[in-house]
Amino acid sequence: MLANRRPGLHAEGGRAKPERAKPELEFHRPDGEWEAPEGAAPGVREQTLAVDGSGGRRTALVRWEPGTDTSASGVVRHDFWEEVYLVEGDMRDLTLGRTFSRGEYACRPPGMPHGPWISEGGVTMLVVTYPS
Numbered sequence: 001m002l003a004n005r006r007p008g009l010h011a012e013g014g015r016a017k018p019e020r021a022k023p024e025l026e027f028h029r030p031d032g033e034w035e036a037p038e039g040a041a042p043g044v045r046e047q048t049l050a051v052d053g054s055g056g057r058r059t060a061l062v063r064w065e066p067g068t069d070t071s072a073s074g075v076v077r078h079d080f081w082e083e084v085y086l087v088e089g090d091m092r093d094l095t096l097g098r099t100f101s102r103g104e105y106a107c108r109p110p111g112m113p114h115g116p117w118i119s120e121g122g123v124t125m126l127v128v129t130y131p132s
Contacts, residue, residue, distance in 0.1 A: 022050040022057055023069050033061065043068035046127075056080070057130045064091065066122040075113045082108045089123030 034045040043065035050059045070076075075095060083106070094116050098122035100106075108114060110132040 083128040
């Protein structure tokens with residue numbers, strides 16, 4: 001019978017849960033608090049949707065209020081992967097001189113420079129981060 005087992009399932013049919021895995025969640029309406037991330041520009045808030053036990057793998061909604069400007073942070077580089085999908089609104093990369101809007105996506109490897117940014121009308125994005 002072992003040949004019929006699907007990867008990731010225990011013999012009893014339950015899902016294997018690696019130590020660093022995010023929780024298994026079916027569709028639901030997230031109800032977590034919107035919090036200001038440490039060191040973020042004024043007007044930035046995030047709602048964590050899922051995070052693993054180490055905090056290294058995260059999915060969050062990030063919202064910037066109209067007028068948010070990250071110029072004080074300069075160009076940013078992370079030591080982790082970051083994927084960003086713009087859900088609504090837009091943001092302007094001041095280094096590239098380009099505006100990105102709803103429906104656009106970025107996948108940034110560790111060390112990729114980006115920003116600083118400004119959002120005149122505000123923006124909401126889905127952000128996924130994970131270790132390199």
